[in-house]
Amino acid sequence: MIKHIFSDMDGTLLNQHGKVSAGNTTAIQQADIPFTLVSARSPRQMLDAIETLKLTAPQIGFNGGLIYQVKDGQLQVIEDSPVDSGVAKRVVDLVEAKFPGTGISLFGLTDWQVTHMDDGVAFFQEDMPQKPTVLDPVTFWEQPKPIYKMTFCVLNRDVMDGIVKILHEADLPGVAMQKSSDIYLDITAITAKKSRGVNYIAKREQLDLSETAAFGDGPNDIPMLKLVGMPIVMANGLPDVKQVARFLTTDNDHDGVGQGIEKFILEN
Numbered sequence: 001m002i003k004h005i006f007s008d009m010d011g012t013l014l015n016q017h018g019k020v021s022a023g024n025t026t027a028i029q030q031a032d033i034p035f036t037l038v039s040a041r042s043p044r045q046m047l048d049a050i051e052t053l054k055l056t057a058p059q060i061g062f063n064g065g066l067i068y069q070v071k072d073g074q075l076q077v078i079e080d081s082p083v084d085s086g087v088a089k090r091v092v093d094l095v096e097a098k099f100p101g102t103g104i105s106l107f108g109l110t111d112w113q114v115t116h117m118d119d120g121v122a123f124f125q126e127d128m129p130q131k132p133t134v135l136d137p138v139t140f141w142e143q144p145k146p147i148y149k150m151t152f153c154v155l156n157r158d159v160m161d162g163i164v165k166i167l168h169e170a171d172l173p174g175v176a177m178q179k180s181s182d183i184y185l186d187i188t189a190i191t192a193k194k195s196r197g198v199n200y201i202a203k204r205e206q207l208d209l210s211e212t213a214a215f216g217d218g219p220n221d222i223p224m225l226k227l228v229g230m231p232i233v234m235a236n237g238l239p240d241v242k243q244v245a246r247f248l249t250t251d252n253d254h255d256g257v258g259q260g261i262e263k264f265i266l267e268n
Contacts, residue, residue, distance in 0.1 A: 002033060002230060002265045003211040004057070006198050007257055009039040009049065011217040012234055015253050018127065020052045027258030028053055031266060036060060036201060038194045038214070038224060040186060042107045042149070043068060043075055044130050058201050062107070062148040063178075063220065065192030067200055075110065079200060081189040082146035087172050089141055091150060091187060094166055099159055105132065105151040113140070120153035120183070150187040157182060178220065195223035213265055215249070215257050217241060230268075232260045 005028075007013045015021055028035055034057040037046055043061050050059060050070055058069050058078055067078040092104055092115055103114045103121035112128070113135040114121050125131060154160040164185065167177060176190045202209055210229035214221070217237040225231035225244045233245035234256045242248060249260035 001211065002213045002268070003207055004034045004036065004202065004205065004213075005031075005261065005265065006036045006038050006060075006201075006212065006214040006224065006228065008194075008214075008216040008218065008221050008224075009037055009041060009046070011236060011252055012215050012221075013037070013049065013252070013257050020049050021255050021258070023255035024258040025053060027255070027261045031261050033261075033265070034205075036198075038197060038221075039063070040149070040180070040188075040220070042110075042112070043070075044110060044112070045128065048129065058204070060194065060197035060201070063186070063188050063192050064194050064197035065148045065188050066109070067197055077109070078204075080146065080148070081191045081196075082148050083150065083187065083189050084174050085141075085144040085147065087175055088144070088147045088150060088187075090170070091167065091172065094170055095152075095163055098166055099163060102152070102154065102159065102163070105149075105153070106135070106147050107149040107151070108145050108147060111145075120155050123155060123183075124151070124153040148188065148192070152185040153183055154185070155183055160185065180220075193223060194220060195227045198224050198227055215260060217252065230265065232264060 035055055036057050036059055038060040040063045058067055060067055066080045069076050101116055103116040103118040106113050112132045114132040174190050175187050177187050179185050212228040213230035214224050214228040215232050216225050217234040222244055231245050232247045232249055233242050234251055236251040247264045249256040
């Protein structure tokens with residue numbers, strides 16, 4: 001019996017418009033099984049879905065870098081794994097030296113600050129629920145608040161390739177770098193993994209992993225899908241991801257999560 005459901009957001013729970021469909025909402029709420037979003041997004045980016053679904057279970061943001069709950073509209077941290085502030089500053093210094101003017105996004109618990117406003121940041125903010133503020137480097141680095149994710153949105157491929165090259169050569173300790181597309185690069189703590197967040201919540205709730213299910217579509221969902229008892233992959237998932245599925249559901253534009261809950265979780 002499945003006692004907790006975990007779900008990726010983009011390409012999985014959310015449709016092509018970045019929204020939770022009415023069909024998914026109904027299925028999730030009627031199932032009455034604790035439901036956790038597992039995303040690279042920040043809590044602010046996840047809030048609309050949390051409120052739509054009226055979720056009360058712990059949630060996982062920043063690819064596992066933050067486990068939290070929303071209670072009475074307030075964000076409460078359960079466990080976190082931020083990027084070391086010294087490493088974050090080194091990233092900024094390296095990029096500033098070679099590509100001055102390139103905007104780097106630094107995400108805190110609720111804030112989004114950037115080193116510069118450029119065309120990449122302008123493009124990035126089009127789909128964001130908040131606007132960034134340009135940080136004051138002197139005051140910011142004197143007493144830096146926790147940084148959970150650094151994001152590069154770079155529209156020039158040569159510049160992106162150059163940034164990836166210098167950061168790989170720097171051999172930065174304790175962080176993981178991952179490109180989600182040709183124009184996006186994320187840096188998080190190396191311990192920030194979706195599977196880690198799932199495992200943490202399962203232990204916290206004293207659940208056997210065989211009692212958990214997860215939905216996903218992308219490569220960064222594979223460790224999470226391999227961990228749970230019932231891995232369910234979207235029809236729009238990549239071939240490598242489908243290979244780890246126990247079940248395949250419909251795509252994210254046809255209530256794939258809701259269909260999967262009704263067909264595979266509730267009927268088993």
